[in-house]
Amino acid sequence: MNLQPLIDTSQGTASPLSQTPEAGLPVLFLLPGSLGYGASLAALTASLREVARVVPIRYPDLGMILKGQNNVSDMAVAAVEQISRVQPRGHIRLLGHSLGGAVAFEVATRLLASGRSVKFFGILDTSLMGEHSSSWETLTRTVHRIRNNRITASRMVCRALAKVTVAMGREAVLARMIDRHAKRQFNLTLFRLKQELQEVLRAKAYFRWLAEPRSMLPIPAILFRCKRKKMPQDLGWSHAFAQVDVVPSAGSHTDLVMQPHLAINGPLIEMALSQTYSPAELPEREADCSRDRASNSQPNRTSVQ
DSSP: OOOOOOSOGGGOOOOGGGSOOOTTOOEEEEEOOTTOSOHHHHHHHHHTTTTOEEEEOOOOOHHHHHTTOOSHHHHHHHHHHHHHHHOSSSOEEEEEETHHHHHHHHHHHHHHHTTOOEEEEEEESOOSSOOOOOHHHHHHHHHHHHHTTSOOHHHHHHHHHHHHHHHTTOHHHHHHHHHHHHTTSOOHHHHHHHHHHHHHHHHHHHHHHHTSOOOOEEEEEEEEEOOOTTOOTTTTGGGTEEEEEEEEOSSOTTTTTSTTTHHHHHHHHHHHHHTTOOTTTSOHHHHHHHHHHHHHOOOOOEEEO
8 A cells, every 4th residue: 555654744754654564463553643654753663563554643743833723623534534544444443742732632533423433532731721831841842852952942942933923823924935935945943933823833733722622531541640739630631531541650741751751651552552452453462571571560550520
């Protein structure tokens, strides 16, 4: 089957589909956060290669957002189309990070309504509480990211400009300016500004979605939750699923799938995913390995109903 890359090509990261996954493994659809599929999620993909064929989902890009595909439901529609193309039959497994948790919920809603089976629903620290960081928390997080070389002064300026532009409702004007100047030659600053504008608009769609009513899905979910102050254990998800298992995870919301935290969280995700496999879905040797891992170590999880 000739598949198009299912990632944001603007991220500059090769799709895992361009690599040769181990034949016969079940598919895991990975729904990224507002930044799209980048280096950190690529590392997560690599860590799960022994137990799943990870397929990242691509959301509508900035051009499509400005044309009206600017809601979580639009992202879900695009995701369902990609899922149906890659896996038209069989159990569906979803893993969403940040914004991706919300998109995954909408995807599961549509799949279940069409008669599909959602065998695994994983949530990587997505909150339904709609919390906003204080100025001090934002400053502390920014300083930490600068110290760890995860953000530059140039990117901070681009993000600030994108936020101000969106707040003024002038994102289309800024996008046209970027495209006009980008036609002459590649400019890294303009590229970053476009990515930040896209992320801010996706985050805005996420907060709109939080205010919308939603029905409870008749399936269980597993929440990989990082430490958060003054937040309920389930981050609001117990009202969205029949059961929510909460697995304490290392790191923060932004780096739980990055090293050194991935070394801890990766096996937790792998174990939870493997436990949903039937013998017919998993090659015999992998099934044996999964059973051994499950028998030797169980994640510290709490069920919330």
